[in-house]
Amino acid sequence: MSSEQSRIEDKKQQAEDDFETVSHEDAETSINTEGKSPSTTQDELKLTRFNNNNQDDEDDSDDDEHAMAHHPIFGMLAGRLGQRRRGSTHKYDKLHPENQVLSIAYVEDCVQVEDGAFPEDERASREKFEYRLSRCPELSLGIFSQPTKAEVEKGSTKKRKLLGHIIATRTSAPCVTDASMDYPKDWKTNKTTLPKPGEKEALGHQEAGGTICIHSVAVRPDYQSMGVGSVLLRSYIQRIKDAKIADRLALLAHDDMKNFYGRFGFDDMGPSQATFGGGNWNNMILEFSDLQDD
Structure with a gap:
């Protein structure tokens, strides 16, 4: 045998020596009768990371939650991501929310939301919704629940559901007034926004106004106390701020809601002086000049 053949045979024999014969008895898992875990060496615990995407996999749920917390619409789901992965059945997990500007087509949905959210004397009429969503739909915002991907794939007929809305108009006044909350009864035929004889302030939406008056922040009763309203309002504020289309946001709030709106930057x-719904309102104003740019 040549020296080369001898070297090849030695390598084959060495490779075969590296394996051990394993019997069926050896392959069976032994039971620890003492209730102790089998000992494990440090070398057995070492794992190889194949790419940077695997870095800190143990904490990926925290990272996802941190990133989602800054999203204007899905922030409300941030605290539930980990639970969803563990099979949570909370309402949040089926919302799949999406926000969208509203149009005249959503009048009936808005009426239903407001009927459930406010006492009768503080609700907007159907015609007010028609007026506002016709004249200035860009100042509205709705949050919808979506059918899940699985439901869509199964051909479900489930439709989007309006969970809450924000409805607003413009005014040249520095705050919400009775006139800004009203609307001209001939709005379908008369397109002017100038004050009529005897009026100190024109009724309803004023296209050139620098104040956006929020008339309604409403959430369906079965979705209240879930953070839906907070997400909707935060998203709305950011939307108007980024668009740079107004000097301020203004709304009316009862005493028990002042702290809520204060958390979003509204000052009491x-x-x-507004008498709508019996009065006893407070002027809440958010000046965009007081907000720092991101």
Whole structure:
């Protein structure tokens, strides 16, 4: 045998020596009768990371939640991502929310939301919704629940559901007034926004106004106390701020809601003279000049 053949045979024999014969008895898992875990060496615990995407896999749920917390619409789901992965059945997990500007087509949905959210004397009429969603739909925002991907794939007829809305108009006044909350009854035929004889302030939407008056922040009763309203309002504020289309946002709030709106940057400017719904309102103003740019 040549030296080359001898070297090849030695390598084959060495490779075969590296394997051990394993019997069926050896392959069976032994039971630890003492209730102790089998010992494991440090070398057995070492794992190889194949790419940077695997870095810190143990904490990926925290990273996802941190990233989602800054999303204007899905922020409300941030605290539930980990639970969803563990099979949570909370309402959040079936919302798949999406926000969208509303149009005249959503009048009936808005009426239903507001009927459930407010006492009768504080609700907007159907015609007010028609007026506002016809004249200035770009100032509205709705949050919808979506059918899941599985439902869509199964051909489900489930439709999007309006969970809550924000409805607004413009005014040249620095705050919400009775006139800004009203609307001209001849709005379908008269397109002017100028004050009529005897009016100190024109009724309804004023296209050139620098104040956006929020008339309704409403969420369906079965989705209240879930953060839906907070997400909707935060998203709306960011939307208007980024668009740079107004000097301020204004709304009316009862005493028990002042702290809620204060968390979003609205300042309490004292009692309002508005008499809508029986009065006892407070002027809440958010000046965009007071907000720092991101």
